[in-house]
Structures are given as C-alpha cells and as structure tokens.
Amino acid sequence: MKYGFIGLGNMATAIIKGMCKSEDFESSSIHGFNRTIAKATTLATTYGIHANNSIEELMANCDVIILSVKPQMLPDVLPEVKKHLLDRHIIVSIAAGKNISYFQENLSATTPIIRVMPNINAIVGASTSCYTASEQVTDAQLQLVTSLFETVGTIIEVPENLFSIFTTIGGSSPAFTYMYIDALARAAVREGMPKNMALDIAANAVLGSAKMILQSQEHPWELVDRVCSPGGTTIQGVSSLQSNHFETTIHDAVAAVTNKDRNLSK
Ligand SMILES: NC(=O)C1=CN([C@@H]2O[C@H](COP(=O)(O)OP(=O)(O)OC[C@H]3O[C@@H](n4cnc5c(N)ncnc54)[C@H](OP(=O)(O)O)[C@@H]3O)[C@@H](O)[C@H]2O)C=CC1
Numbered sequence: 001m002k003y004g005f006i007g008l009g010n011m012a013t014a015i016i017k018g019m020c021k022s023e024d025f026e027s028s029s030i031h032g033f034n035r036t037i038a039k040a041t042t043l044a045t046t047y048g049i050h051a052n053n054s055i056e057e058l059m060a061n062c063d064v065i066i067l068s069v070k071p072q073m074l075p076d077v078l079p080e081v082k083k084h085l086l087d088r089h090i091i092v093s094i095a096a097g098k099n100i101s102y103f104q105e106n107l108s109a110t111t112p113i114i115r116v117m118p119n120i121n122a123i124v125g126a127s128t129s130c131y132t133a134s135e136q137v138t139d140a141q142l143q144l145v146t147s148l149f150e151t152v153g154t155i156i157e158v159p160e161n162l163f164s165i166f167t168t169i170g171g172s173s174p175a176f177t178y179m180y181i182d183a184l185a186r187a188a189v190r191e192g193m194p195k196n197m198a199l200d201i202a203a204n205a206v207l208g209s210a211k212m213i214l215q216s217q218e219h220p221w222e223l224v225d226r227v228c229s230p231g232g233t234t235i236q237g238v239s240s241l242q243s244n245h246f247e248t249t250i251h252d253a254v255a256a257v258t259n260k261d262r263n264l265s266k
C-alpha cells in the first residue's frame, strides 16, 4: 500500500512523523505533494518519504490519498483529484466541516471515503482522533486507516451527526487548553514565579487532572469537592470562577466553534 498526502502543513507533517517512527509503515511507502514544493523536499530529506511534483503524480503512485489542505482549498484540489481517481483509491479527509456527501458530490459516489478528525497533539503522538466512513469502505480498508492514525494517538468511531461537536471538543479544544495553561502560568508570573517554571507546573497539573478524570471513575464535581477544604484556599478560586461565568464562557466558545464547523458543510 502507498500513502499520498496532499497538503504538507502542520497536521500532515505530524502524521507523517508518526507513521515513519512506527514499525508498521515504511517511509518509502509515503508520498507527499504540497503547493509550496520546498515543504515536500524538506520532508523527503527529514523522513525519507517521496516528494511528488503534482497531484497527478501522487495519485498515480498511491492507493490511500490523504487530503490535508484547509477546507477552503478543497475547491481547488478536488477537481484535480477527481481527474486522476482510480478504482483502487481510498480517500481520507481530515478537513474540518466537510462531510462525506461533500466528497461524494465532488469526487465520486462510489469511491471509499473516510473522514477523520485528529488534533494537533498528534505532533507528540497524543492525538484524540475520530472517524466515520462511507458505506463503500471495507473492514480491511478501515483497519488500515485507523492503524495509520494510531501512530499519532488514539482513534474512535463517531457517527457523522456528532462530527462537528467532536471537532470542537477533540480537534479545537487543545487551543483552549493551551490558553488555560498559559493563563495559569501568567498568573503565577504576577506572583513572582519564573514563566518556564510556571508553565511546567501548570501543564503537569492539567496532565494529572486529566488522568484523574480518566482513571478515577468519579464525577468531576466530586473531585472538585475533594480539593476544596472547608474554609480553605481553593473554594475561593472556584467561587470566583463561578461568579465570572467560567462554565458559560466555555459553552459559548464550544457553540461558536461548532456553528462555524456546521456552516462549512453548507
Ligand atoms: N491544525 C489543527 O489543529 C487541525 C487541523 N485539521 C485539519 O487539517 C487540515 C490541514 O490543517 P493544517 O495542517 O493545520 O493546515 P496548514 O495550513 O498547516 O497546511 C495546509 C497545507 O496545504 C497546502 N496547500 C494549500 N493549497 C494547496 C494545493 N492546492 N495543493 C497542495 N497543497 C496545498 C499548504 O501549502 P503552502 O505551504 O503553499 O501554504 C499547506 O502546507 C485542515 O483541513 C484542517 O481543518 C484537523 C484537525 C486539527
């Protein structure tokens, strides 16, 4: 099997790195094409993949085609993909907002299409990804594509009607979490702690808290209560966050991202 990435930006680079580090994929089985060709040659030098000069060349070389350009670039890319589409091709899209029907309408109604939503933590092998597949996709093809994304983290199946909300809480939320960690650290800087030290502490506290939620089986508010000693320090901050609309602020951000994603499908 040969794998071809169209668009070699943040996400494709992370996935290619994961594939090349894993024992399940040979770098010689990976091809890449990018509008700015220098990115393809850099990846070829770094990881030993093949740099292709056109979509036509990449599609002639590959079986699994991973569309990793921004959603707004798809109208430029898909006509060229369609021109060179063969029966052996499997199409994988990681684009936000573009549903399977969009690819069926713009490519072919019979081509196997798998939609995947990874996240940027793929760079460190910690993406929380999901997929949904068109009915043409066989179990073997699905296994192949899920194993590809397992090289950069975990992947679960999600029905397509939940893809927009997955995109928000799985794909976009790392940005919110980075903001939260940085805000904690900056607040510590105000108290005189060096920034690097504060970032390290804040990030590790978030990592540990995530492990608690995943491993303790307890409701998050039970965990909050365990931290808040009666008459203690933490309850002061929890009350402050509540009076400053912490939860509704998050809900508004989630709604904003999800609405934008849904509108991309229209
Ligand atoms: N960033 C994230 O956290 C996540 C992104 N995604 C999705 O992944 C996709 C890629 O995002 P990301 O990697 O961040 O984006 P980037 O902007 O980093 O990468 C997109 C790449 O596509 C290339 N490109 C643009 N037009 C063409 C074209 N016509 N032919 C070939 N290559 C082209 C760009 O080339 P050039 O160098 O010339 O600009 C660029 O290298 C998006 O659809 C996004 O929705 C999904 C989950 C998370």
Ligand SMILES: O=C(O)[C@@H]1CCC=N1
Residues within 6 Å of the ligand: 096, 167, 171, 172
């Ligand atoms: O912001 C975006 O459009 C992409 C989708 C998920 C994360 N980043």
